[in-house]
Amino acid sequence: MTPTPRHQSSTTSPLPPNPYTLPPLFTTDHHTIGRLYLLLALFSVIIGTTLSLHMRLHLIWPGLNIERILPGSYLAIMTVHGTIMLFFVLTTAPQSGFGNLILPAQIGSRRMALPLVNAFSFWLTALSLLVLCSSAFTEAGSPLSGWTAYPPLSAVASAGPGQGLGMDLWLASIALFAIASTMSSINTLVTIIRLRCEGMTWDRLPLTVWGWFTAALLSILAFSVLLAALLLLFCDRHAGTSFFLPANDLVNGTLHTSGSGSPLLWLHLFWFFGHPEVYIAILPGMGLTSMLLANFARRRVFAYRTMIVTTLLIGFLGILVWGHHMFISGLSPYAISAFSVSTIAIGIPATAKVLSWLATIWRSRPQYTTAMLFSLGFVSLFITGGLTGPILAQPILDQYLHNTFFVVAHFHLIMAMAGVFALFAATYYWFPQITRSATCPGRLMSETLGRWHFATTLLGAYATFLPMHLTGLAGEPRHYAQLSGVPNAAGHLLADLLPLNRFITAAAIFLASAQLLFLVNLVRSLRHGQLAPTNPWQATTMEWRPALKNISPIHETNSRADVSDLKIVVYRSPCEYHSSLHPSSFTPQWEPEITLNTTDDDPE
Amino acid sequence: MALHFIAEPWHLPANASIHGLALDHHLLLNLWIVAALFALSHLILLLGLVLRRTSAPRNTWRVEYLPLAAITFLFIALAAQAERLWADARYTGADPGALQVEVTAMQFAWYFRYPGTDATFAITRPQLADPATGNPVGIDPSDPHAADDFVTTELVLPAHREVDLTLHAQDVLHGFSIPQMRLQQTILPGQPIHVHFTPTTPGTYAILCTQLCGTGHFRMNANLRVLSPADFYAWLAAMQSAQKAAQS
Numbered sequence: 001m002t003p004t005p006r007h008q009s010s011t012t013s014p015l016p017p018n019p020y021t022l023p024p025l026f027t028t029d030h031h032t033i034g035r036l037y038l039l040l041a042l043f044s045v046i047i048g049t050t051l052s053l054h055m056r057l058h059l060i061w062p063g064l065n066i067e068r069i070l071p072g073s074y075l076a077i078m079t080v081h082g083t084i085m086l087f088f089v090l091t092t093a094p095q096s097g098f099g100n101l102i103l104p105a106q107i108g109s110r111r112m113a114l115p116l117v118n119a120f121s122f123w124l125t126a127l128s129l130l131v132l133c134s135s136a137f138t139e140a141g142s143p144l145s146g147w148t149a150y151p152p153l154s155a156v157a158s159a160g161p162g163q164g165l166g167m168d169l170w171l172a173s174i175a176l177f178a179i180a181s182t183m184s185s186i187n188t189l190v191t192i193i194r195l196r197c198e199g200m201t202w203d204r205l206p207l208t209v210w211g212w213f214t215a216a217l218l219s220i221l222a223f224s225v226l227l228a229a230l231l232l233l234f235c236d237r238h239a240g241t242s243f244f245l246p247a248n249d250l251v252n253g254t255l256h257t258s259g260s261g262s263p264l265l266w267l268h269l270f271w272f273f274g275h276p277e278v279y280i281a282i283l284p285g286m287g288l289t290s291m292l293l294a295n296f297a298r299r300r301v302f303a304y305r306t307m308i309v310t311t312l313l314i315g316f317l318g319i320l321v322w323g324h325h326m327f328i329s330g331l332s333p334y335a336i337s338a339f340s341v342s343t344i345a346i347g348i349p350a351t352a353k354v355l356s357w358l359a360t361i362w363r364s365r366p367q368y369t370t371a372m373l374f375s376l377g378f379v380s381l382f383i384t385g386g387l388t389g390p391i392l393a394q395p396i397l398d399q400y401l402h403n404t405f406f407v408v409a410h411f412h413l414i415m416a417m418a419g420v421f422a423l424f425a426a427t428y429y430w431f432p433q434i435t436r437s438a439t440c441p442g443r444l445m446s447e448t449l450g451r452w453h454f455a456t457t458l459l460g461a462y463a464t465f466l467p468m469h470l471t472g473l474a475g476e477p478r479h480y481a482q483l484s485g486v487p488n489a490a491g492h493l494l495a496d497l498l499p500l501n502r503f504i505t506a507a508a509i510f511l512a513s514a515q516l517l518f519l520v521n522l523v524r525s526l527r528h529g530q531l532a533p534t535n536p537w538q539a540t541t542m543e544w545r546p547a548l549k550n551i552s553p554i555h556e557t558n559s560r561a562d563v564s565d566l567k568i569v570v571y572r573s574p575c576e577y578h579s580s581l582h583p584s585s586f587t588p589q590w591e592p593e594i595t596l597n598t599t600d601d602d603p604e
Numbered sequence: 605m606a607l608h609f610i611a612e613p614w615h616l617p618a619n620a621s622i623h624g625l626a627l628d629h630h631l632l633l634n635l636w637i638v639a640a641l642f643a644l645s646h647l648i649l650l651l652g653l654v655l656r657r658t659s660a661p662r663n664t665w666r667v668e669y670l671p672l673a674a675i676t677f678l679f680i681a682l683a684a685q686a687e688r689l690w691a692d693a694r695y696t697g698a699d700p701g702a703l704q705v706e707v708t709a710m711q712f713a714w715y716f717r718y719p720g721t722d723a724t725f726a727i728t729r730p731q732l733a734d735p736a737t738g739n740p741v742g743i744d745p746s747d748p749h750a751a752d753d754f755v756t757t758e759l760v761l762p763a764h765r766e767v768d769l770t771l772h773a774q775d776v777l778h779g780f781s782i783p784q785m786r787l788q789q790t791i792l793p794g795q796p797i798h799v800h801f802t803p804t805t806p807g808t809y810a811i812l813c814t815q816l817c818g819t820g821h822f823r824m825n826a827n828l829r830v831l832s833p834a835d836f837y838a839w840l841a842a843m844q845s846a847q848k849a850a851q852s
Binding site: 073075144145146150151152153156159160161246247248249250251252255259262263264302303306326328329330333334336337340341344347348351352354355356358359361362363364365366376379380383384387388390391393394395396397399400402403404470471473474475477478479480481482483485486487488489490491492493 | 615631641645652653655658667676686690693711731733774776786795809812815816826
């Protein structure tokens, strides 16, 4: 950090030339790092989706024996699917990918606060992904204990295939990821706190920045606890401790007499991380959705300040609700009543957000760009997935629904699908920012392909995840490798669910295939996309600020007329649209005077 | 039956326990409220998109805080009822006269132990546990209470009598779930836990493992057979005399 006082933040002074001559891949440039993160997330989401299709096929067609194509059992594939999607897609892409690409520009900074830490975090994350993937190529394959890795299944190597070396690699991978995420969150927080340009007061911050800020706060708390838990589990496995191993545990014919711990401790530590983690994944998406709805409806976000408060409130309550993952795990029933109350309470700020979104677009006749469509899709999926939250927050109902597909439907809609819709909105909206370089303006993605992508994805998402509520209510448990060939009364219960499961698998294949539209659009637009005008969406936030327009040179004696010598100043809050006159009449944050002229940068 | 009519679209398997009736009622109420809120919110979303643009100023209290208060009130009402049901089910233990059965979960099987005529479970030692020798739960034969304990691979219960289950996990976490009894409990090794319920309808029901426990998780299940009281006590007498014959 530069020791300069606040009013002369370091963004106003030119950066010293980078003293390290690194090859381009090892850059400390936040823009490149952001793109690398997105590339990593894209690679991960392709793997994660392939794995999920494999699971869906195995579920209805266990004789297919796809194990020959992909290494590992159904459960190993499920573990990697969950781990890769949660960590390397839903955490990495919004928080680190778009966080690096957009966040500095939105607060009027030319860089992230800690460039070296930033580069180090990225390469740790990449290493972490490599270690995770390598577990699939060990003799016994990846671990099978799921992304939650409950001991003793995860603590004892003989508990199942993959619980030896595979589990050690999983632990190493997630530990690296936790370190990388903690460092990256510190970078995000320092950047937001110290590098806001002149005039960028806290209440002028776009809601996306509030999302990144709250998610970074949660990350530091959550990932540091996860790291500690991982270390304790590692010690249980290799150093003879027994934090999580109970007394006289008889696993697979071997009696472990040395234990004196409790698996319950892991559940507490893991979910103290795990629940904030899902908010880390979704908070940036909530912020982006708010800003995009406002921009394409040409209205200020309804109840803007309430939105800031609810973002912080969701973050705060997010660390008080971990017990709802343990309603039926043997906690005191009184403690469970308390966790139920805190969980219901988190529905209140979430509802306030939905009301704000609905009010923002109410009778606005918005412009249906692909980014807007995906934001509307986010609202729809967030409502649908969110509504089942209060049901699962009631312990007596969780006593029936726990670990059924009802839960799978709930979190895939609100976290996975809503999260991915926010990522799609971000990609279509910020594509010019992703593709721009120092010498060349960015490109736009094809809107026609984008609309088809939206329609098919929305249909596929609902067709895949809505019926899961029904199979869950009918009693289908999670984590079952197959539904046929099961003995006893359970066999009938599961076999009855096969027809609906066949439909879900078909819908999942449709949903995954629809993503080819996105990939084609992405690859084509990278080279042949239409060149974007300076502010293609007529946005008011700082990342669309023209490089040389309306910025006054700093008055200190400085001979260099470089762009980086020019001071960035913010004059107003975001979302100043003068809709009563003309939809394209607006005043961006960098504009000193309110101008009611229409701009010539029309998107179409 | 009205309950059947409102339950039909949701695919709930028939309930066969006393507490399940109120649970189902509350679950169905929740599901219908959620379905209505889903429809209402999407109607508002779509109407808001198709209606003519307006720039009339709106009152934040009326648009946001009032509906928020209404939904908060709804959440509180649902949660209060849920807490009441939860307290009924879990705040107190089973009636002292409840039938005692011990459930042992292991990769990937369920065993059920009945205490026999002395109504007392013998001590178990994990080092003695060996399914191959017919002692899967590790009963200590030197315990005087051991002789009449018998172990089955299906859970047999009488209708209309409360049962107090003691759940054990021998190795890793397991989930004890009987969907048609509307009952589920995660079992942690080293931490036995009690659950109690009263079955009502004779029949055969699925007992599932619902907590990921390893490769055989999907096939770790057993049958619950609920018998009429007369049939149950006949079965119990037969099992006890068979156990006596085996011991002598």
